[in-house]
Amino acid sequence: MVTTEARRIAETATDPELPMLTLVDLGVLRDVQVTDADTAVVTITPTYSGCPAIAEIRADLHRRLTAAGYRHVEVRTALHPPWSSDWITERGRAKLAEHGISPPDAAPEQPPGPVPLTLEPPRTARACPRCGDRRTERLSAFGATACRSLWRCRSCSEPFEHVKEI
Amino acid sequence: MFDNAYEALADSADDTRWAFGTGFHDALSGVDTDVPGETDRDQLATYCLMLGDDALVHAQRLTEWVTRAPDLEEEVALANIALDLLGQARLLLARAGQAEGAGRDEDALAHFRDEHEFRNVRLAEQPLGDFARTVLTVLVLSSWRLAVFQRLRHGPDPVLAAIAAKGVNELAYHRDYAAQWVVRLGDGTDHSHQRLTAALGDVWPLVDELFTPHEIERGDLAVDPAPLRAEFDDVLTTVFAPAHLETPDVAPRSGIAGRTGRHGVHTEHLGLLLAEMQSLARAHPEATW
Numbered sequence: 076m077v078t079t080e081a082r083r084i085a086e087t088a089t090d091p092e093l094p095m096l097t098l099v100d101l102g103v104l105r106d107v108q109v110t111d112a113d114t115a116v117v118t119i120t121p122t123y124s125g126c127p128a129i130a131e132i133r134a135d136l137h138r139r140l141t142a143a144g145y146r147h148v149e150v151r152t153a154l155h156p157p158w159s160s161d162w163i164t165e166r167g168r169a170k171l172a173e174h175g176i177s178p179p180d181a182a183p184e185q186p187p188g189p190v191p192l193t194l195e196p197p198r199t200a201r202a203c204p205r206c207g208d209r210r211t212e213r214l215s216a217f218g219a220t221a222c223r224s225l226w227r228c229r230s231c232s233e234p235f236e237h238v239k240e241i
Numbered sequence: 242m243f244d245n246a247y248e249a250l251a252d253s254a255d256d257t258r259w260a261f262g263t264g265f266h267d268a269l270s271g272v273d274t275d276v277p278g279e280t281d282r283d284q285l286a287t288y289c290l291m292l293g294d295d296a297l298v299h300a301q302r303l304t305e306w307v308t309r310a311p312d313l314e315e316e317v318a319l320a321n322i323a324l325d326l327l328g329q330a331r332l333l334l335a336r337a338g339q340a341e342g343a344g345r346d347e348d349a350l351a352h353f354r355d356e357h358e359f360r361n362v363r364l365a366e367q368p369l370g371d372f373a374r375t376v377l378t379v380l381v382l383s384s385w386r387l388a389v390f391q392r393l394r395h396g397p398d399p400v401l402a403a404i405a406a407k408g409v410n411e412l413a414y415h416r417d418y419a420a421q422w423v424v425r426l427g428d429g430t431d432h433s434h435q436r437l438t439a440a441l442g443d444v445w446p447l448v449d450e451l452f453t454p455h456e457i458e459r460g461d462l463a464v465d466p467a468p469l470r471a472e473f474d475d476v477l478t479t480v481f482a483p484a485h486l487e488t489p490d491v492a493p494r495s496g497i498a499g500r501t502g503r504h505g506v507h508t509e510h511l512g513l514l515l516a517e518m519q520s521l522a523r524a525h526p527e528a529t530w
Contacts, residue, residue, distance in 0.1 A: 125328025
């Protein structure tokens with residue numbers, strides 16, 4: 076019962092770079108446990124090794140749970156298994172699209188052997204989140220944050236961001 | 242209650258930070274960081290320093306492009322690659338500090354060690370020069386590190402394995418980015434081809450060092466890079482063919498009595514890089530901002 080309450084609070088925390096997404100939408104919240112009456116233990120996972128948002132998320136969870144009366148709040152980081160864009164929920168994907176950010180396709184499979192090299196730009200055309208046209212092109216594999224790439228729609232000429240498959 | 246995490250930080254009682262992106266410590270916060278009982282802690286610490294210093298020093302070099310890149314997209318790309326590497330470095334140095342058990346954290350290891358205590362390969366510390374040499378260096382280092390990390394995912398240290406598993410995904414797209422630029426420059430104009438060929442002459446003498454293992458890299462905790470050379474050569478051949486590049490016939494750059502970056506023997510460039518990187522932390526030790 077108390078765990079449900081702590082979980083409900085942790086689930087309201089949002090990503091600082093993509094504030095339309097909760098940690099659940101992003102697939103970053105892994106576990107919430109209440110170990111005794113006033114101790115909450117939350118487990119999160121970083122999206123990318125260098126993602127600076129993880130420290131903010133940790134501080135935010137700490138603050139929200141403390142404000143809700145948990146005197147001891149521990150935020151644990153789980154490095155394994157590594158976060159995948161496949162963990163972004165359906166609701167998260169819908170919210171990204173609603174905010175003009177193209178959601179990721181299925182992440183590439185991790186081969187057991189050497190990782191194949193990609194010399195060509197992506198063949199898959201993303202649908203433009205504004206006009207829906209698929210005549211789009213990638214401008215850069217890197218964007219404003221580690222998890223996004225830059226695209227342009229050749230139909231409506233608007234630039235847009237796409238959450239990378241990883 | 243706050244609408245976003247930044248507001249929540251502003252008056253956080255137990256937090257000395259006042260600005261976003263500052264004062265972070267403990268990259269492994271909350272990770273189960275026990276060192277398995279049978280592990281040689283000194284070996285683990287040194288191996289983590291080697292892999293961490295490669296990433297830290299290379300990241301520091303790449304950030305030199307920020308505000309100076311040929312266009313905004315490339316600046317963002319190089320800064321993102323540097324950020325991923327810095328993230329890997331933080332985790333690896335934090336792990337090194339725990340294995341060492343002397344109370345040094347990632348910041349102490351990054352900012353308060355001197356040149357001879359850095360264990361990075363010498364290629365990581367070389368000035369990046371022009372854009373051609375930059376993308377070529379990223380291609381070489383990411384291809385090599387990807388081959389190592391892919392195997393390290395199954396290594397005996399659980400934290401190192403988890404860091405490697407995350408790193409593999411990142412290194413794969415660093416390599417794709419660099420490879421695409423090497424093809425574009427090599428297959429571009431006479432001028433771009435010429436610049437890339439000159440860059441290859443500068444970079445190639447330092448490639449052998451990547452595959453010449455230090456004794457710790459031959460140990461049980463580590464991935465021996467020597468057998469990975471064929472895989473690395475295959476990747477580079479795949480890139481060099483459409484770029485019309487040929488592997489130059491140049492002698493490997495020697496160390497001092499066989500000692501190179503992994504032993505703490507560096508070129509003159511590392512000292513200058515560290516002077517810039519460490520000056521603020523050394524001028525204001527223990528400062529938070």
